[in-house]
Amino acid sequence: MKYTLAVLVEDKPGVLTHVSALISRRAFNIVSIAAGYTEEPDITRITLVVDVDDQYELDQVVHQLSKLIDVIKITVLNDGESVQRELAMIKAASPPERRAEIINLVNIFRAHVVDVNKDTMIIELSGEESKIDALCELLREYGIKEIVRTGKIAVGRGAGTAKES
């Protein structure tokens, strides 16, 4: 089962090493990891998607991460109660005669074409994982040169925040 964790950490040197080393040392399965600055200057937020067998294993991930001195707070963000997004950039083969078809697909998905040249185009899409997977699947027919995905980021719905929860 996949769970999304919002991990607030101190923005200090070594913090990503500490987090990633712990994950590998404890043999946890990580689906994605995304880190970035937050509204507070000295706090970094890491969104971690973990694949665990059961609640016990999820608890272990949370408890072990909580032990890290740099980790301030961990919140488990459930699907229904949070907005979860990922950004992808897909470099697809787009011979001039098929460009229109691809752009049509791009529009259906509310994606954007951000770069075009003679044979390829770069398509930018944000959304839930499944939506990105679906577009990738359709574009495969035209030939995909490269896919870059950020990994999921997520925020809880409503007025509450991860640091207050």
Added chain:
Amino acid sequence: MERQEGKRPLNGAEIVIECLKKEKVEFVFGYPGGAVLPLYDALYLDGFPHILPKHEQTAAHAADGYARATGRTGVCLATSGPGATNLITGIATAYMDSVPMVIITGQVIVPLIGRDSFQEADTSGITTPITKHNYLVKDVAHLARTLKEAFFIAGSGRPGPVLVDIARDVFVAVTEFEYPETVCLKGYTPLTVGSEDSVAALSAALQAAAKPLFFIGGGVNLSDTSPLMREILDYTGAPAVTSLMGYGCVANDDPHFFGMIGMHGTYAGNLSTKAADLLIGCGVRFDDRVTGLLEDFATKAKIAHMDIDPAEINKNVVADLKVVGDLRWSLQSLLRRLKEIPREKWRERFDPWRNQMEGWRQEQPLGFTQRNNYVMPQAVIGELSRLADRDAVLVTDVGQHQMWAAQFFSFKNPRTFVTSGGLGTMGFGLPAAIGVQIGCPGRQVVCVSGDGGFMMNCQELSTLADLSLPVKLFILNNRYLGMVAQWQRNFFGGRYACSYIPTKTDFVRLAESMGVRGLRVSSPALLPETLREALDCDGPVLTEIIIPEDEDVLPMVPAGARLDQMILGGLSR
């Protein structure tokens, strides 16, 4: 110009020393080198007490031994690169047994970091999985605060080693020194007091239990809660067993105490885990050496787990009752609740169960068969236990002798058994004994080692002599890596791959050459007087004891078996 107290310009090296003084550090164990030269210069000028072994690994184990025996944070120093990597085994050893330590390493100067410079290693990267926390200090402005945090983190909550890697140029940079009074770590507020409801639930479970079993771990030693533990047992009459790390918390001769459980646990102890209806783990990790086959561990019992570290709960064994918090709080609270019921009532309830366990103890006590004309290792430990001072500290290396020490030494006080439990580090004994003797100058320090483990750090005999540390070292020499050989004998068809070491080294002359007195005994008749002679020596002494080559540590639960599937030992007493 008058300098304001508490705020004066110092260089980084002087700041380190001032911080050590503020933390009331008595000694540092260390080894100099290029990146820490400015720090050593400052130590020299200050006259700060420094213990110099022959190898950085010893500095780490000695700081560890010091911390285990005294309860104070051990401090060790080493230079960058190889100095730091030589500490690794010592740091990992301390981490596995939750020993409070601060490790200070030098690093190459800031502009050279990351360029594969001479004697550069990514010390903070390497030590991340084996430290409670670590730091790389590249700016002298952060040095004092970092050291303050390091000592706070190492000694609070569940203790552990904290490493501070300091770039060489930080030692010479100057700043206004001010030692912070407090630390502010957003992500670290060690839990002390937990939920009273959880203790109430445990107390209720004890009232409902007929066959409760306290399972004592290293956490009771670390939290100095041995008196509370003893009082709980005495008040209720409930029996207790221990992990390797919990020895000494309850005296071996206490009638409530039934020894160790696990792979080399006692018959009564291991059987009791199968019969108990409530097993209360106090500061334990439920390590695989203790539980045997996990699915079959304590199957009839509700499991209660008292620990300061929430991550330990449900890690190995699923707990029905969880008491998360410092044992200093939880055991006190439990005792108070237990006292709401008269002592007699408790004892009336639990006496039959304890008597049942006593029956098992009588049925299969720890024992061994005396072989003709051989000094038996179990007899050596028994004899040492009889002859050693009441407050002696027993230090061991790792292997068969360590298990015999655990089985046959009669521990009386907490923090008197210093041994590498979690990591099982061969070579730990002699270096750790140095730290113990430094920390406990007036006390008798007895170090038992095997011929294999001793040779891993035998250079430290020289340190014993040079520093006049009166450690009493006993080497049980069976010419084998005994524990490896035991497994090969029992599970690998007697194929002794690389475990037989008929060395030509003369341990007695080795000792003498380094300035340590050497004795040897191979006759059982001469054993008591030889041990007596060694213990009565003023200075350090090595005693080589020739034991049979093929003696097994028994009882033994084979790896992955149930705790009641023990191979039992010879029974002559």
